[in-house]
Amino acid sequence: MPKIIIDGKEIEFQHGQTIIQAAKDNGIDIPHFCWHPSLSVSGNCRVCLVEVEKMPKLVIACATIAADGMVVHTQSEKTLSARNAVMEFILINHPLDCPICDEAGECKLQDYTYQHSVGESRFTETKQQKDKRVELGPHVMFDGDRCISCSRCIRFCDEIAGENQLTFIKRGDRVTIVTFPGKQLDNPYSLNVTDICPVGALTNRDFRFKSRVWEMSSTKTICPGCARGCNIEMWVRSNEILRLTPRQNDNVNSYWMCDTGRLETFKFVNDESRVNGSHIRREGKLTKVGWDEVFAASVSELKSFNKDEVAFIGSAYSTVEDNFLLTKFAKSVFGSKHLDFPRQIISGSGDDILIREDKRPNSLGSELVGVKPSSNGLDFDQIMEAIDEGKIKALYVVEEDLIKLNPELENIIAKLDLLIVHASNFNNMTKFANIVFPASTYAEKNGTWVNFEGRVQRIRPAVSTFDIDRSLDGMSMSRLDKFGTEYDRWGKVKKTEARSTWRILSGLANAFGTKYKYSMAEDVFTDLAKSIDSFKDLDYDVIGELGAQLKIKTHTAKV
Amino acid sequence: MIQKKRLKDLTLLEKLYIPEIVKGMSLTFQNMFRPAFTMEYPEVKFVPPASYRGRPVLALEENGEERCVACGLCARICPALAIEVQAAETDREKERYPEKFEINMLRCIFCGFCEDVCPEEAILMSKDYELAFSNREDAIFGKDKLLTPVSKLKDRIEFLRLYK
Ligand code: SF4
Ligand code: SF4
Ligand code: SF4
Numbered sequence: 001m002p003k004i005i006i007d008g009k010e011i012e013f014q015h016g017q018t019i020i021q022a023a024k025d026n027g028i029d030i031p032h033f034c035w036h037p038s039l040s041v042s043g044n045c046r047v048c049l050v051e052v053e054k055m056p057k058l059v060i061a062c063a064t065i066a067a068d069g070m071v072v073h074t075q076s077e078k079t080l081s082a083r084n085a086v087m088e089f090i091l092i093n094h095p096l097d098c099p100i101c102d103e104a105g106e107c108k109l110q111d112y113t114y115q116h117s118v119g120e121s122r123f124t125e126t127k128q129q130k131d132k133r134v135e136l137g138p139h140v141m142f143d144g145d146r147c148i149s150c151s152r153c154i155r156f157c158d159e160i161a162g163e164n165q166l167t168f169i170k171r172g173d174r175v176t177i178v179t180f181p182g183k184q185l186d187n188p189y190s191l192n193v194t195d196i197c198p199v200g201a202l203t204n205r206d207f208r209f210k211s212r213v214w215e216m217s218s219t220k221t222i223c224p225g226c227a228r229g230c231n232i233e234m235w236v237r238s239n240e241i242l243r244l245t246p247r248q249n250d251n252v253n254s255y256w257m258c259d260t261g262r263l264e265t266f267k268f269v270n271d272e273s274r275v276n277g278s279h280i281r282r283e284g285k286l287t288k289v290g291w292d293e294v295f296a297a298s299v300s301e302l303k304s305f306n307k308d309e310v311a312f313i314g315s316a317y318s319t320v321e322d323n324f325l326l327t328k329f330a331k332s333v334f335g336s337k338h339l340d341f342p343r344q345i346i347s348g349s350g351d352d353i354l355i356r357e358d359k360r361p362n363s364l365g366s367e368l369v370g371v372k373p374s375s376n377g378l379d380f381d382q383i384m385e386a387i388d389e390g391k392i393k394a395l396y397v398v399e400e401d402l403i404k405l406n407p408e409l410e411n412i413i414a415k416l417d418l419l420i421v422h423a424s425n426f427n428n429m430t431k432f433a434n435i436v437f438p439a440s441t442y443a444e445k446n447g448t449w450v451n452f453e454g455r456v457q458r459i460r461p462a463v464s465t466f467d468i469d470r471s472l473d474g475m476s477m478s479r480l481d482k483f484g485t486e487y488d489r490w491g492k493v494k495k496t497e498a499r500s501t502w503r504i505l506s507g508l509a510n511a512f513g514t515k516y517k518y519s520m521a522e523d524v525f526t527d528l529a530k531s532i533d534s535f536k537d538l539d540y541d542v543i544g545e546l547g548a549q550l551k552i553k554t555h556t557a558k559v
Numbered sequence: 560m561i562q563k564k565r566l567k568d569l570t571l572l573e574k575l576y577i578p579e580i581v582k583g584m585s586l587t588f589q590n591m592f593r594p595a596f597t598m599e600y601p602e603v604k605f606v607p608p609a610s611y612r613g614r615p616v617l618a619l620e621e622n623g624e625e626r627c628v629a630c631g632l633c634a635r636i637c638p639a640l641a642i643e644v645q646a647a648e649t650d651r652e653k654e655r656y657p658e659k660f661e662i663n664m665l666r667c668i669f670c671g672f673c674e675d676v677c678p679e680e681a682i683l684m685s686k687d688y689e690l691a692f693s694n695r696e697d698a699i700f701g702k703d704k705l706l707t708p709v710s711k712l713k714d715r716i717e718f719l720r721l722y723k
């Protein structure tokens with residue numbers, strides 16, 4: 001392999017790599033604004049200037065192909081003074097309005113100013129003023145003053161989202177970003193530009209002014225929006241989710257996520273409609289009851305039916321662990337053959353970038369742990385038919401709103417003698433339910449999902465409930481979480497009385513007389529890794545932050 | 560029991576006490592005719608100098624707008640976590656304002672860091688030191704109690720411009 005020397009350190013690189021790439025692969029960070037590892041090279045910010053021996057002038061590290069034997073200095077006097085000069089230039093027209101800018105705290109320009117600039121300006125003239133608060137599209141706001149013309153946003157739209165929507169107009173210090181005439185920045189991935197914009201020129205309209213970045217905790221988890229399972233960070237303040245951002249995983253989503261995933265997948269967690277505590281229907285009304293009572297009631301209700309009259313519906317929103325226990329409970333503890341889970345496949349909604357037609361994060365995982373009918377048991381459609389015909393009288397539904405999926409099912413659900421549901425929010429199903437278990441959402445539990453390619457990935461709790469504690473259960477904590485007390489207004493956070501589906505099911509199994517010795521989701525996973533071949537040799541540590549590929553042929557996945 | 564030895568034994572004169580009492584009384588009488596330093600608070604109020612750090616307040620401009628832009632730096636620097644700021648958008652040129660600004664006076668230690676870090680000269684240490692509460696909720700001051708016209712904060716602002 002060819003070698004290059006950067007700051008006295010000899011490193012190997014691959015042919016065709018630029019200096020900045022070779023450096024990055026070896027943990028050397030060369031400052032850059034316009035360069036992005038997955039966008040084309042534009043080379044306009046000039047902050048990556050480095051000194052290369054035997055070259056007459058400084059070169060930009062992002063566009064200079066590394067050559068064998070090259071000697072590069074990123075910290076030499078010449079480099080540092082050039083870098084400082086570039087920073088001074090970039091800051092000439094920058095408004096320095098960090099106090100009112102949402103990017104403050106995660107701003108590349110702010111960081112580099114501290115790291116690579118002497119922080120003094122010789123510019124006494126009037127700064128160029130440009131348009132502020134420009135709605136580039138439904139989700140993105142643009143502030144012209146802050147833009148440093150790096151063109152990352154333009155290149156993202158052209159190269160990743162595949163839609164030419166943004167461009168530069170004007171020249172010199174008047175250059176600014178606009179959408180093409182008659183166009184909007186409305187591609188399904190538009191919000192990624194707010195992540196890659198190195199300054200606060202592009203902001204997320206949904207999150208604007210909601211919180212300072214340093215006030216939130218962030219948790220590495222997975223988007224539940226579709227079968228892709230994009231890796232994300234979940235940002236929480238005072239136990240409330242405020243935003244989601246993509247997290248790099250080259251095997252799944254690269255640096256990106258879609259706007260639907262980013263905006264539509266977390267608001268229900270903080271919603272007023274959350275089911276808080278178990279409920280039993282008495283005299284037509286759902287009444288809150290304690291856990292022992294609801295388990296006892298469920299057992300006696302379920303036992304009043306023939307085993308063949310009861311069907312179980314799992315969910316591909318639930319984790320692998322949840323579905324594993326549902327299968328065990330339905331088939332071994334209760335002894336029903338009728339078990340399946342509904343699919344939500346919206347044809348035509350997918351694309352070649354990230355979005356999948358299967359709108360569930362764990363369809364493959366649910367299949368793998370056995371959420372399917374036993375031989376001569378009924379599948380989902382057959383169960384619905386059987387309810388209609390009066391053959392199935394009781395239904396146990398986990399975390400799915402079947403009526404929302406298919407409004408025609410309302411008449412069928414209404415025919416049931418007994419409906420037990422696990423629900424995170426009151427919904428169409430809870431209207432008919434006799435017993436409602438409060439289910440933790442994906443933001444409140446540990447577990448795993450398997451994406452359409454057979455990659456098992458971990459979700460982690462970011463919001464605490466009465467069942468999972470921020471400090472005791474090792475969830476990520478902001479400074480406010482660490483030092484708040486119940487006497488602080490911000491310390492009095494809203495918590496829901498809810499449990500993960502596997503916990504509810506193991507409580508119920510207990511009430512049926514079958515003891516499971518699981519105390520956390522990881523125990524369930526360890527157990528299923530022993531009994532299910534596809535998960536062999538896996539544990540939470542192996543899965544880690546970036547997931548692990550299951551040894552299966554992925555064509556078993558339907559979409 | 561071990562009797563401790565005195566460092567110095569009293570002399571005969573001291574043992575007599577009377578000369579010592581006379582000495583003490585003369586000091587007392589001398590002081591009666593010196594100018595008094597104490598103040599008959601609360602009948603007479605103490606007006607602190609500009610350098611005094613009383614409870615932090617928010618500056619309200621003459622046109623009725625608050626200076627604070629809800630940047631949250633004061634909340635971040637506050638070692639006692641006394642400040643809570645919630646930003647929101649406004650139509651004004653500085654597009655951000657505090658929808659909620661609360662200082663928990665039971666937490667505040669009057670360090671003045673918030674004033675020091677504020678980029679807008681919006682939070683200032685006032686001369687108000689009269690803080691007594693009968694319950695915890697009353698000790699949380701919202702914008703209603705914090706906003707103070709700049710005219711009342713003039714000498715603190717001048718002091719800061721001179722010495723900060
Ligand atoms: S808006 Fe942001 S990403 Fe786009 S050119 Fe300006 S600074 Fe770069
Ligand atoms: S592509 Fe799918 S998994 Fe990725 S962010 Fe969008 S909805 Fe979520
Ligand atoms: S530092 Fe000043 S401007 Fe910022 S939030 Fe505090 S008072 Fe407002």
Ligand code: SF4
Pocket residue numbers: 615633636637638639640641642662666667668669670671672673674
């Ligand atoms: S004076 Fe100190 S303790 Fe009090 S609010 Fe300001 S920073 Fe916090």
